[in-house]
Structures are given as C-alpha cells and as structure tokens.
Amino acid sequence: xxxxxxxxxxxxxxxxxxxxxxxxxxxxLGLICFISLDEKISEKMPFTGYDMAFSxxxxxxxxxxxxxxSVLISRLVIDEFRNKSITVLFMYPINRKKLIAAKLLVVVxxxxxxDIAGNLFVGIGFYVFNLFASVVPEPLSWSVATKSLLxxxxxxxxxxxxxxxxxxxxxxxxxxxxxxxxxxxxxMLVCQKVNGFTLYSILAVPIGxxxxxxxxxxxxxxxxxxxxxxx
Numbered sequence: 001x002x003x004x005x006x007x008x009x010x011x012x013x014x015x016x017x018x019x020x021x022x023x024x025x026x027x028x029l030g031l032i033c034f035i036s037l038d039e040k041i042s043e044k045m046p047f048t049g050y051d052m053a054f055s056x057x058x059x060x061x062x063x064x065x066x067x068x069x070s071v072l073i074s075r076l077v078i079d080e081f082r083n084k085s086i087t088v089l090f091m092y093p094i095n096r097k098k099l100i101a102a103k104l105l106v107v108v109x110x111x112x113x114x115d116i117a118g119n120l121f122v123g124i125g126f127y128v129f130n131l132f133a134s135v136v137p138e139p140l141s142w143s144v145a146t147k148s149l150l151x152x153x154x155x156x157x158x159x160x161x162x163x164x165x166x167x168x169x170x171x172x173x174x175x176x177x178x179x180x181x182x183x184x185x186x187x188m189l190v191c192q193k194v195n196g197f198t199l200y201s202i203l204a205v206p207i208g209x210x211x212x213x214x215x216x217x218x219x220x221x222x223x224x225x226x227x228x229x230x231x
Contacts, residue, residue, distance in 0.1 A: 004098065004099060004102035005102045005105055005106050005109075008076060008102055008103055008106050009106060012072075012075055012076055014106070014110070017068070017071075017072065017110065018114075020068075021065075021068065021114045021117075021118065024064050024068075024118070025061075025117075025118045025121045025122055028057070028060050028061065028064065028118070028122050029121070029122045029125040029126065029129075031060075032053075032056070032057060032060070032122065032126055033125075033126065033129045033133070036053075036126075036133070036135040036136075037133055037135060047135060047136050048136075048137075049136060049137075049138050049144070050127075050136055050138070050140045050141075050144050050145075050148070051144050051147070051148060053126060053136055054119075054123055054144075054148040054151075054152075055148075055151075057119060057122045057123055057126065058119055058151070058152055058155055059191050059198065059200075060122075060191075061115055061118040061119050061122065062115065062155060062159050062187075062190065062191055062200070063187040063190075063191040064118070065111050065114050065115050065118065065159065065163070066111075066159060066162070066163045066183050066186055066187050066190070067180065067183050067184065067187060068110075068111065068114065069107050069110070069111045069160075069163035069164070069166075069183070070163070070166045070170075070179050070180045070182070070183030071180065072106070072107045072110060072111075073104075073107055073164070073166060073167050073170060073179055074170060074176035074179045074180060075176075076103040076106060076107065077100065077103050077104070077167065077170075077171070077220075078167075078170045078171065078174055078175065078176045078179055079176055081171070081174045082174040082175070082176070096221075097221045100220065100221045101217075101221055104164065104167075104217050104220075104221075107163065107164065108160045108161060108163075108164070109160070111156075111159060111160040111163050112156050112157065112159075112160035115152075115155070115156035115159050115160065116152060116153060116156045119152040119156070120152075123148070123152075127140060154206075155200070155206065157210070158206035158207065158209065158210040159206075159210075160210075161209075161210035161211075161213040161214050161217075162186065162190070162206065162209035162210050162212065162213040163183070163186075163213065164213035164214070164216050164217045165182070165183075165186055165209065165212060165213045165216055166178075166179045166180070166182040166183040166186065167179065167216050167217065167220055168182075168216045168219070168220070169181075169182040170182070171220055186209075190205070190206070190209065
C-alpha cells in the first residue's frame with residue numbers, strides 16, 4: 001500500500017501541491033495579520049484572546065484544505081475515470097480496491113498533515129506578529145496553547161475524512177468541476193460562523209461528517225472490481 005501511495009505521489013507531483021499549500025498558509029497568515037491590525041487601527045478589538053484567534057485560523061485553514069482535497073480527488077481519481085486512463089492501471093496485476101484506496105489515502109494524509117502544519121505555521125506566525133503589534137491583549141498561556149493544539153489535531157482528523165464527501169458527487173458523472181463545487185458547499189456548512197457560532201463546534205457534526213466521508217470512500221471502492229470503466 002505504501003509503495004502504491006509513493007507511486008501516486010510521484011505520478012501527480014505532490015510536491016507542487018505542497019508548495020501551493022505553503023503559499024496558501026502565507027496568504028492566510030498575511031490576511032489574519034492585516035485584518036487584526038486594521039481593526040486595531042480602527043480602535044476595535046479583533047480578538048479578545050488567543051483562543052478566539054486560533055479558532056478563526058483553524059476555520060480558515062479547514063476551508064482551504066477541504067478545497068485542496070477536492071482538487072486532489074479530481075486529479076487522482078475523477079480525471080482518471082473521465083479520461084479512461086484508469087483502465088491502464090486496472091490492467092496491472094494489482095487489486096483494484098487497493099489501488100483506489102491508495103489514492104484516497106494520499107488525499108486523507110495530505111489533508112491531515114497540511115491542516116495541522118498550516119495551523120501551526122499560521123498560529124506561530126500570528127503569535128510572533130502579536131509580540132510586536134499587540135492585537136491580542138492577554139498573553140498566551142500553556143493551557144490555551146495545549147487546548148488549541150488538541151482542538152486542531154481533532155479538527156484535522158475530522159477534516160481529513162469529511163473532505164472525501166465531494167468524491168461521491170464527482171464520481172456520479174466523473175466531473176472534476178462538480179467535485180470542487182461540492183467541496184465549496186461543504187466549506188459553507190462547516191466553516192460558516194454566525195455570531196461566533198459554527199456547526200463545527202457541535203462535536204457530533206464533525207464526527208458525523210467524518211464518518212460520512214469514510215462511508216463515501218468505502219462505497220466508491222466496494223464494487224470497483226466489477227465496474228466496467230469503458231462504458
């Protein structure tokens with residue numbers, strides 16, 4: 001399985017996605033710093049504490065990498081079915097389920113690692129920025145840092161699996177555009193905040209969506225041995 005994953009990452013040049021993720025993290029950090037500084041100049045308090053700041057950062061990172069995951073799904077899975085190039089892979093003496101599972105694991109692991117790394121990069125960057133700009137009035141305590149880190153890891157785990165939900169819509173017509181559009185709808189559901197409240201803050205929601213994503217992945221490979229991709 002690990003060898004198949006390595007082959008998939010080489011084939012689709014995963015390094016280009018890593019570089020794109022790094023650029024996205026820099027953009028998010030710049031956006032957070034700019035907004036908080038602008039609010040401070042306007043004599044408004046953008047963040048009442050680090051917990052609030054880290055929560056906003058996590059929301060932005062989550063939305064970004066759900067879309068990233070949909071792009072990966074489109075490239076690794078959907079495009080191969082649409083272009084019929086998957087038939088070449090199915091000719092090799094490799095179990096079809098194992099092949100598709102390797103592709104989906106690449107998406108899950110990329111999303112998981114990128115989500116955690118993105119939160120750490122932007123969070124640490126914002127902390128350093130705050131040392132000079134003082135947009136957050138209270139100092140960062142170990143309890144807040146530990147609690148936020150745990151929340152980030154749990155959120156990333158849920159995000160890595162719920163990001164597979166667009167696979168269901170993309171596979172129906174083998175459409176990459178549908179996959180990406182459906183990911184934007186997922187982002188709207190799990191990242192929208194109303195008066196500081198978000199559906200993602202209800203523990204059952206990310207867990208339920210993560211299980212749904214895992215179910216979508218299972219359904220996509222369950223009968224793959226009997227699928228005629230030439231139709």
